[in-house]
Amino acid sequence: MKILLIGASGLIGSKLLEQMLLDPEITSIVLFVRKPIPLEHAKIEQHLIDFDAMNDFAQHFTGDALVCALGTTRSKTPNQIDYRKIDLGYTMEAAKIAKTKGVKQIHLISSMGANPKSKVFYSALKGEIENLIIGLKFDKTILYRPSILIGERSESRPMEKLSQQLNWIYDPLLLGSLKKYRSISADMVATKIISEIKKNNKGVHILDSEEIKQD
Numbered sequence: 001m002k003i004l005l006i007g008a009s010g011l012i013g014s015k016l017l018e019q020m021l022l023d024p025e026i027t028s029i030v031l032f033v034r035k036p037i038p039l040e041h042a043k044i045e046q047h048l049i050d051f052d053a054m055n056d057f058a059q060h061f062t063g064d065a066l067v068c069a070l071g072t073t074r075s076k077t078p079n080q081i082d083y084r085k086i087d088l089g090y091t092m093e094a095a096k097i098a099k100t101k102g103v104k105q106i107h108l109i110s111s112m113g114a115n116p117k118s119k120v121f122y123s124a125l126k127g128e129i130e131n132l133i134i135g136l137k138f139d140k141t142i143l144y145r146p147s148i149l150i151g152e153r154s155e156s157r158p159m160e161k162l163s164q165q166l167n168w169i170y171d172p173l174l175l176g177s178l179k180k181y182r183s184i185s186a187d188m189v190a191t192k193i194i195s196e197i198k199k200n201n202k203g204v205h206i207l208d209s210e211e212i213k214q215d
Contacts, residue, residue, distance in 0.1 A: 003197065004061060004103065007069030008037055011107050011149055013110060015190040016067065017143040022195060032094070033104050051086075054093045058101065065105040065197050066098040068133075080121060088129050095136055105140035107193050108133050112147045112208065134204050142196050146208040148183040184209045191215075 003020060006029045009194040020026045021041055031046045032054075037206060048055045068091045079084045095106055107132065113120070116127035130143050192212045196205075 001026050001065070001197065002030065002063035003023075004030045004032070004066040004098060005069070006032045006064045006091070006108070007071065008033060009035070010069050010071060011186045012146075012189050013067075013069035015186045016069065019095060019187075019190050019194055020038070025198065026194070028063070030060060032057070051090045052095075055097060056089070058097045058212075061094070061097045061101045061103065063098075063103055065107060066095065066103050067109075067147075067193060067197075069108045069109045071109070074122075083121075087125055088132070091129055092132055095133055095138075099136050099138060104138060105142070106133060106136070106138045107142045107196065108144065109189070110143050110145050112145045114143075114145055128205075129152055130141060140202050141204045142193075143204070143206045144189060144193065144212060145206065145208045146184050146189050146212060148186040150183050158179065173184070184212060188213060 003026055005017065007021075008017050017029065017031070017039075021043055027043065029043050031044060032049050033046060034051065035050070036048055036165050036189060037046060046058055047060050070086070070091055072082070072083055072086045075084060076208060091108070097108075098106065099121055111123070111126045112124045114126035114130055115123050118124040118127060118133055133143070134141055169207075189212055192207070194215070195215055196207075
């Protein structure tokens with residue numbers, strides 16, 4: 001299989017890349033990056049691109065599946081217009097190009113609480129992106145809504161790190177319908193994505209943290 005990946009330098013993207021390199025069924029991984037990832041491997045095809053001129057690289061958007069793990073943070077991108085441009089604009093441009101190039105499935109890393117009607121900017125934006133991605137009508141669309149992610153990031157996120165340190169206290173208290181709010185490892189999300197890519201199913205599927213943990 002040939003997988004297209006946007007957001008390989010992020011927490012989930014980096015874990016996904018690690019696992020795909022070890023998977024014998026995945027023979028080619030096409031990365032679209034702003035800065036080169038210091039990793040050489042026979043499976044990796046790396047493209048340093050201008051995300052504002054993504055269509056110039058459209059010829060490289062051919063494969064079996066597109067995984068969108070692209071995102072930013074409020075600390076890195078405090079301006080909401082710029083934030084929206086990265087999270088929504090770049091994701092949608094990549095998805096549209098992939099669709100025109102015949103890619104059959106798309107996998108989007110969204111977020112717990114994604115809802116276009118939310119009064120919270122982040123949740124509303126994630127919900128809007130989900131709806132737009134669904135509207136492209138890929139043969140298979142999988143939306144992942146993980147809760148607090150466990151794993152080491154290359155960048156500093158103090159509040160997220162604090163939440164990770166406290167998860168052993170509050171996770172056991174989240175029972176029943178609240179289980180989906182329990183923390184989840186980035187490795188587990190990556191494993192689920194690869195599993196879903198390989199499945200012979202179609203349509204739109206939305207997976208929260210508890211569903212991501214199932215196989």
